[in-house]
Amino acid sequence: MQTSFTLNGKATQVDVAPEMPLLWIIRDELGLTGTKYGCGIAQCGACTVHIDGYAQRACQVQAQDLAGATVTTIEGLGTLANLHPVQEAWIETQVAQCGYCQSGQIMQAASLLADIPNPTDEEIDDAMSGNLCRCGSYPRIRQAIRAAATKMADTQ
Amino acid sequence: MSKLRTITRRTLLIGSATIAGGVAFGAYLAKKPIPNPLLDNLGDGQAAITPYVLIDAAGITLITPRADVGQGAYTVQANMIAEELDIDPATATISPGMPGPAYYNEALLSEAVPYPPYNEDALPEALRRFMSIPAKIIGLQVTGGSSTVPDSYEKLRLAGAVARETLKQAAAQRLGINRSDLTTQDGHVITPDGTRIAYTDLATEAATIDPVIDVSLRDPGQWTLLGKPHQRLDIIAKSTGTET
Ligand code: FES
Ligand code: FES
Numbered sequence: 001m002q003t004s005f006t007l008n009g010k011a012t013q014v015d016v017a018p019e020m021p022l023l024w025i026i027r028d029e030l031g032l033t034g035t036k037y038g039c040g041i042a043q044c045g046a047c048t049v050h051i052d053g054y055a056q057r058a059c060q061v062q063a064q065d066l067a068g069a070t071v072t073t074i075e076g077l078g079t080l081a082n083l084h085p086v087q088e089a090w091i092e093t094q095v096a097q098c099g100y101c102q103s104g105q106i107m108q109a110a111s112l113l114a115d116i117p118n119p120t121d122e123e124i125d126d127a128m129s130g131n132l133c134r135c136g137s138y139p140r141i142r143q144a145i146r147a148a149a150t151k152m153a154d155t156q
Numbered sequence: 157m158s159k160l161r162t163i164t165r166r167t168l169l170i171g172s173a174t175i176a177g178g179v180a181f182g183a184y185l186a187k188k189p190i191p192n193p194l195l196d197n198l199g200d201g202q203a204a205i206t207p208y209v210l211i212d213a214a215g216i217t218l219i220t221p222r223a224d225v226g227q228g229a230y231t232v233q234a235n236m237i238a239e240e241l242d243i244d245p246a247t248a249t250i251s252p253g254m255p256g257p258a259y260y261n262e263a264l265l266s267e268a269v270p271y272p273p274y275n276e277d278a279l280p281e282a283l284r285r286f287m288s289i290p291a292k293i294i295g296l297q298v299t300g301g302s303s304t305v306p307d308s309y310e311k312l313r314l315a316g317a318v319a320r321e322t323l324k325q326a327a328a329q330r331l332g333i334n335r336s337d338l339t340t341q342d343g344h345v346i347t348p349d350g351t352r353i354a355y356t357d358l359a360t361e362a363a364t365i366d367p368v369i370d371v372s373l374r375d376p377g378q379w380t381l382l383g384k385p386h387q388r389l390d391i392i393a394k395s396t397g398t399e400t
Contacts, residue, residue, distance in 0.1 A: 032397075033397075033400075034396070034397020034398065035397065073397065074396065074397030075396075075397050075398075078396065079396060080392060080398075083396070087395050087396060090395040091387075091391055091392055091395050094387060094388060094391050095395070096226065096388075096390075096391055096394035096395060097225070097226025097227070098225045098226035099226065099390070099393075099394030099395075099399050102394055102395060103397045106395065135226050
């Protein structure tokens, strides 16, 4: 089937099987490999992207549900020349170890802060508990989210 | 201070080779009288170079053969080369390179001896040194056992030092002055009058001359990179979805 949506600000059209997950569309059809495949069954968060502004698991959204959606991946969140505050905080805190989970962590954190600009520790844990990190970078993830919250408050 | 003698005893020779448009510095595995199955396809007197430093007009590439899964191995390996080469490692391309026998890990098996790591008596120490021989013969190119720094500590700094001195020699020959009158800084050879010649501009000339291999390694007191905290070189790529 043909479907049209907005990907990182650009009108995008693909012709794929209706049940193809968005994660496949992003990585295999469109060649954006910043979003990672971890489990394929909504258990790890590595594939997290924003759909209409909210964090969603790209492995669980099918082509047939995509028409008209606005999708943002890590590539669209910020670039080296124009980093998102969450990415700045992630770099300053040196959160990433192997890095595999980090695109998902960053997208989840950005969605959390858009929703709750100054989250409590409990709110951070609630929002981030579905994003697993095999390297165990959780303490730095929490630290970076707090740093990003401060940055975003300062620029407002 | 590590001199060439130590290196030849280990049959690790840092040398240079011409590459398209530039120069490579790395370890030579020379054909030895003792049979080494890894070198069967080398003719007598032939040598294979396994590079650690590649320089051409486009830039400098540092080869960091031990894998990085977040422990910072690429960064520390790049810093070991850069410390002697006098470059900012953030300006170089970092590449794990191709698998090659000269990248064998001589530190990996050193704890595969029947003594705990804290036993530093003469016999365990001698056995640990001996274990570098099987590691070489089987050409183990492995990352693990906290061996990256012990294994690379001398090799990578030597590769950087040989590259630096050879680039200075190339500049000396171009200008008709002595290598000892030149210094290096931030990817450039500096002449006595302060002129800066980029390494990238010297690469093809450096490939045509004999490499300067009688180098000594800098004293830790002179280090500007090693022993200091650094941002990992891959941290930006891993935070922007561009790590490959
Ligand atoms: S790949 Fe989608 S949640 Fe694991
Ligand atoms: S950084 Fe390795 S899985 Fe999270």
